[in-house]
Amino acid sequence: MSEDALQLDDVVVIGGGIIGLSSAYYLNKAGHHVTVVDQSNLDAGASYVNAGYLSPSHLIPLSAPGVMKKGLKWMFNPASPLYIKPRFDLDFLRWSWAFNKSCNLKHVQKAAPVIRDISLLSQELMTDIKKDPSFTFHYQKKGLFMLCQTEKMLEEELEVAKYAVELGLAAKEVSRLEIQQMEPDVNINAIGAAYFECDHHSTPQEFMTELKAYLTNAGVNIYANEKVLDIVLKGTSQVTLTAGKHWIAAKQPGVLLNIVTTYAWTGSGYVVPSAAAKAGVLALTRSLAVEWAKYGIRSNAIAPGPFPTEGAWSRLLPGDLVKKFDPAKKVPVGRVGVHQELANLAAYLISDFSAYVNGDVITIDGGEWLKGAGEFNNLEMIPQEMWDMMEASRGKKP
Ligand SMILES: Cc1cc2nc3c(=O)[nH]c(=O)nc-3n(C[C@H](O)[C@H](O)[C@H](O)COP(=O)(O)OP(=O)(O)OC[C@H]3O[C@@H](n4cnc5c(N)ncnc54)[C@H](O)[C@@H]3O)c2cc1C
Numbered sequence: 001m002s003e004d005a006l007q008l009d010d011v012v013v014i015g016g017g018i019i020g021l022s023s024a025y026y027l028n029k030a031g032h033h034v035t036v037v038d039q040s041n042l043d044a045g046a047s048y049v050n051a052g053y054l055s056p057s058h059l060i061p062l063s064a065p066g067v068m069k070k071g072l073k074w075m076f077n078p079a080s081p082l083y084i085k086p087r088f089d090l091d092f093l094r095w096s097w098a099f100n101k102s103c104n105l106k107h108v109q110k111a112a113p114v115i116r117d118i119s120l121l122s123q124e125l126m127t128d129i130k131k132d133p134s135f136t137f138h139y140q141k142k143g144l145f146m147l148c149q150t151e152k153m154l155e156e157e158l159e160v161a162k163y164a165v166e167l168g169l170a171a172k173e174v175s176r177l178e179i180q181q182m183e184p185d186v187n188i189n190a191i192g193a194a195y196f197e198c199d200h201h202s203t204p205q206e207f208m209t210e211l212k213a214y215l216t217n218a219g220v221n222i223y224a225n226e227k228v229l230d231i232v233l234k235g236t237s238q239v240t241l242t243a244g245k246h247w248i249a250a251k252q253p254g255v256l257l258n259i260v261t262t263y264a265w266t267g268s269g270y271v272v273p274s275a276a277a278k279a280g281v282l283a284l285t286r287s288l289a290v291e292w293a294k295y296g297i298r299s300n301a302i303a304p305g306p307f308p309t310e311g312a313w314s315r316l317l318p319g320d321l322v323k324k325f326d327p328a329k330k331v332p333v334g335r336v337g338v339h340q341e342l343a344n345l346a347a348y349l350i351s352d353f354s355a356y357v358n359g360d361v362i363t364i365d366g367g368e369w370l371k372g373a374g375e376f377n378n379l380e381m382i383p384q385e386m387w388d389m390m391e392a393s394r395g396k397k398p
Pocket residue numbers: 014015016017018019020037038039040042045046047048049050051052053054055226227228229
């Protein structure tokens with residue numbers, strides 16, 4: 001897709017699974033021009049083949065006490081309920097470590113009400129979509145049996161049902177006879193069940209097919225077989241060119257502000273693709289600062305140092321690594337950034353207060369990159385007594 005295909009008020013949704021298409025549905029209803037881009041043909045995958053349950057009953061998160069022990073056994077059996085191919089890969093080890101850490105009761109108690117609320121909201125939204133006469137997909141609100149063949153299993157499921165009731169959901173125990181009465185055409189091979197009356201189900205293939213047809217009719221552009229790659233450099237250049245061409249045609253001044261990084265000009269080991277892409281964004285920023293100044297368009301960049309965000313921090317430095325490689329220790333001012341400081345700088349750079357700043361990159365990192373660059377900066381590790389000794393040996397009084 002070229003930048004010409006985009007307009008400024010477009011919303012682009014990357015990924016046309018159930019999350020992407022449902023987001024497109026509501027964005028379209030809210031009056032946005034929506035484009036969905038998906039690397040597949042949009043006719044297969046988890047969103048098409050799942051069991052179709054909207055089940056608040058599944059309120060125990062996957063990372064629960066005891067799962068890691070089971071998971072280790074499951075890991076070596078491709079037919080197990082949770083098969084994860086074991087591999088010696090740093091990302092996988094990090095993930096396993098973090099997963100193991102969250103397999104505790106506190107995590108379950110924190111997550112369960114959130115999972116319940118997301119499921120209840122999904123049911124509400126599905127009911128809302130189903131009301132639209134364009135949709136005829138199968139959607140039923142008749143609950144879910146968790147059938148059990150052993151006393152132990154039944155006991156475990158009834159524990160979950162009890163917890164679900166505590167959280168305000170409709171669930172109860174049913175005997176084999178009761179199940180048989182409710183499902184007379186099915187041969188029941190179970191001693192009993194937990195019956196979660198709160199659950200709904202649909203047929204995902206039908207739903208996804210109808211949703212795609214609805215969106216196409218509603219004017220949503222759906223690009224199949226388009227893989228979104230190279231977000232940093234290509235994404236920035238496409239958005240920049242789209243905005244810039246629009247401003248130039250409308251004879252309207254504008255300000256471009258890109259976010260790069262402090263290794264955009266030095267490069268950095270272990271993040272080669274990121275360093276190369278950010279260096280490209282910086283070159284784009286500076287080149288257009290000259291070329292588009294005559295149209296009243298300024299172009300600048302910010303190079304932030306460490307500003308913690310939960311997602312980035314937990315992925316880059318999971319668990320105790322954050323203590324071992326505490327980013328604040330690399331910053332001369334002795335701390336990481338506060339988001340408001342970044343916002344203040346961005347607000348300044350897009351405002352007219354910075355009207356004479358063009359083609360520059362402003363670093364906001366507490367001096368971090370310079371500390372790494374100066375040849376003798378690590379002399380700060382020398383203790384005061386040693387400085388005193390050196391001064392004394394040069395004949396200066398300590
Ligand atoms: C067997 C099975 C049964 C399940 N049963 C249930 C159930 O009963 N109830 C329930 O709630 N959940 C169930 N799930 C889980 C559910 O299917 C998923 O949570 C859900 O489909 C995820 O939807 P999604 O839109 O987030 O992701 P996906 O459906 O995976 O969609 C992501 C889309 O993004 C596209 N994409 C990815 N990368 C790029 C890129 N770089 N550029 C362009 N496009 C890209 C992919 O092609 C894909 O179409 C089940 C899953 C399975 C496998």
